Amino acid sequence: MSLEKVNFAPELVRLLREAKYFLSLGLEIPETAAALYAKADTFRIWTETMNMVVLLNNEMLDNMLHVEKPLLRPYMDRFNTAVEPGVVSLCWESEGIDAFVKNILELVRAAYSIYSDLKHNLKRARDVINQWSESPMLERKRVPADIKEFMQMQKNPQTKIYGLVKDSSKDLQALLKANGQMLKLGNSDPTWMSYVNFTNNLVVSGLGQVVSVSLQYLFDQVDRDSIREKDLQPMFEVQYLPLCNIFPIFDKSLEAVDETCV
Numbered sequence: 001m002s003l004e005k006v007n008f009a010p011e012l013v014r015l016l017r018e019a020k021y022f023l024s025l026g027l028e029i030p031e032t033a034a035a036l037y038a039k040a041d042t043f044r045i046w047t048e049t050m051n052m053v054v055l056l057n058n059e060m061l062d063n064m065l066h067v068e069k070p071l072l073r074p075y076m077d078r079f080n081t082a083v084e085p086g087v088v089s090l091c092w093e094s095e096g097i098d099a100f101v102k103n104i105l106e107l108v109r110a111a112y113s114i115y116s117d118l119k120h121n122l123k124r125a126r127d128v129i130n131q132w133s134e135s136p137m138l139e140r141k142r143v144p145a146d147i148k149e150f151m152q153m154q155k156n157p158q159t160k161i162y163g164l165v166k167d168s169s170k171d172l173q174a175l176l177k178a179n180g181q182m183l184k185l186g187n188s189d190p191t192w193m194s195y196v197n198f199t200n201n202l203v204v205s206g207l208g209q210v211v212s213v214s215l216q217y218l219f220d221q222v223d224r225d226s227i228r229e230k231d232l233q234p235m236f237e238v239q240y241l242p243l244c245n246i247f248p249i250f251d252k253s254l255e256a257v258d259e260t261c262v
Helices: 010-024 031-037 040-063 069-088 097-131 147-153 155-183 190-222 224-230
Strands: none
Touching: 010 031, 040 069, 040 097, 069 097, 069 190, 097 155, 097 190, 147 155, 155 190, 190 224
């Protein structure tokens, strides 16, 4: 797989342009130039088609992920085999250019169709996963709440995100299944297994982002600078009876932590 470019001779471009100017002025041109100018529309169609082929091919090569290249390789190999004569031996006056141009256009479009569907499904999967971390699994009131109320409040955001992850897993499975059917690869195919692992890693990363967003929110609630900047009040209040100078303690006490624990 390699980047391509259209090699339309600059000399031929100049000849066609000058022939056009001469003829528009009613001047005669050599027979050879006239014969080439008679094919100007054909050359234009070929050039436009080849530019499209190059555009699609190069876009795929520039933007394919490493895990997508093995999936697209069979389609790109067929294209590369078909385009090789145009790189090695064919010129603009060769026989069979029409069939050659039509064939490589069909092949690159077939590869690009697979490529664009993979990209579209990947974007949809990422959009689904990104929804999980749009809000933290933690919320608070503007004023302090007692412990029981505070803990009760956390059920709603947690249930919402748990439900979102569970429901969207069906969408992710459907997208992955659609890709498998499109590529016609078996579940044990190494290239397909690699892509499945790639998708699984996206899910793991998305779950990690859920935790990260929630921890960052919690940190902002207890960070001294953030509290001062946003004029935050405590998240919850602790009430106790001041009997015998007893103060609130952690249960289990931090002092009871086994020092051997890492």
